[in-house]
Amino acid sequence: MQIAFVSIETVHHHDTEANRRCQTVLEVLRDHGHDVHCFCAKFWDDESPSLERDDITYHAVTDDVASRRSFCLRLPFDLAAESPDVVHASARPPTTVLAAAGGAMLARTPLLVEWYGDDGVADDSWTQRAAKRGDRLVAPSELVATWVRERGGDGDRVETIPNPIDIDSIQEVSPGERVDVVYARRLDEGANLESLLLGLAELRDRDWSTTVIGDGPEREAYERLASDLRIDDRITFAGECSLEERLAAYRGAHVFAQTAERCVFPTEMCWALASGCVGIVEYHANSSAHELVEGWDRGFRTTSEEELADAILEAGNLEYRDFDDRFGAYDESVIGDRYLEQYRTLRDEQGLL
Structure with missing residues (x-):
């Protein structure tokens, strides 16, 4: 044709x-x-x-x-x-x-x-x-x-x-370092990473680790906020990463957090869920990310930092996976x-x- x-x-x-x-x-x-x-x-x-x-x-x-x-x-x-x-x-x-x-x-x-x-x-x-x-x-x-x-x-x-997404490419990458939460997006004014950082601060008395993938004009501000919240020692700001590096991170992580205020389709989140992550979405009127986790037993929708923190704790009760064939429909x-x-x-x- x-x-x-x-x-x-x-x-x-x-x-x-x-x-x-x-x-x-x-x-x-x-x-x-x-x-x-x-x-x-x-x-x-x-x-x-x-x-x-x-x-x-x-x-x-x-x-x-x-x-x-x-x-x-x-x-x-x-x-x-x-x-x-x-x-x-x-x-x-x-x-x-x-x-x-x-x-x-x-x-x-x-x-x-x-x-x-x-x-x-x-x-x-x-x-x-x-x-x-x-x-x-x-x-x-x-x-x-x-x-x-x-x-x-x-x-x-x-x-x-x-x-x-390319399902085959996920399985060709070995899982990376085990972390509890991963976040991936350009760090600009719409990233809303502060929601995740404030949620994690609610859990500072717990044992957890987080990787933030992406770079942008707001990176330094987010790094300062993590320091002000006294959680910077447990957060790795990885900067820009190749697709292979991101897939390795997703396969090693337990939870992928999506908090951006605007998102017409959460492509990175889709890669992460297919890589086995539990999905946690902060709901926003101009974001479609919640559509990926509705009706799914490994997905959570939240509306506040407190709910996000509770969802991270609840997600800890779900099994760790490094691949999920449910997302083959997105191949x-x-x-x-x-x-x-x-x-x-x-x-x-x-x-x-």
Whole structure:
């Protein structure tokens, strides 16, 4: 199947959460053996109108990301010329969805729209118009799916497909040092690591150890807070770690704590739970992390530092694991199949199979 993915900005322009999601989808579809094309702004240096990299073909619709108007004017004709089996468009910015819809119409093929919402989903007129386009609207979580419906998206067309992980890679990594609690995230203003630190301070008379993975502008402030709380001798700030290092840490840890205030899909937490961790989530209205642990006997949802501390104690009564096959549903092979099922269903509905 030939898939035309539309995203004016890619991970090769800026390494953002939404762009990483799109790149992962491209790679998963490629690994399923499909012919994947990405229509984007140019990010390579030579004069060629296209670039093949890692078996994905990138087409330069414009020369730079700032040329949004030109991108939207040219895109429908570029898509029609390629004649793909399906058009798959990122909803950022929403104006590209309208252009992708025109291209899909000219190519007489279905349109699937990817809504990620790492900065939320705006409530402006362009977003509302974009939310009404597309034969299928995909979101990474029920949180984002709700935002899309609230902007006018047809609920019958909204499908939730989470970020994928690679189950095989977990089992290829040996468990690291045994620790009681692990936390992983960029340490910025939204990390809310203070909730975990205050919860751990409630347990300072207990024997525990914690690893904090990640770096960022708030790291020094969090290190000072740990010192002020007199628990810094039991917390290791590991900084940035490779995926292999993170997986080793997760397989060695007993609990993964998620306290960030905003999270459209908790990818690191998903890796950790598949690596055997008990999951503890501090609930926030703009975070979907609680969706991963609802109805699960190795997951806890908390709303305060005191509840978080109690959950850590209760989690100590659960067995230590270094792998959990319950999360096989999040493997990239399964996620790839779910996208392909959507494509085939849409083409069947339009009489194209």
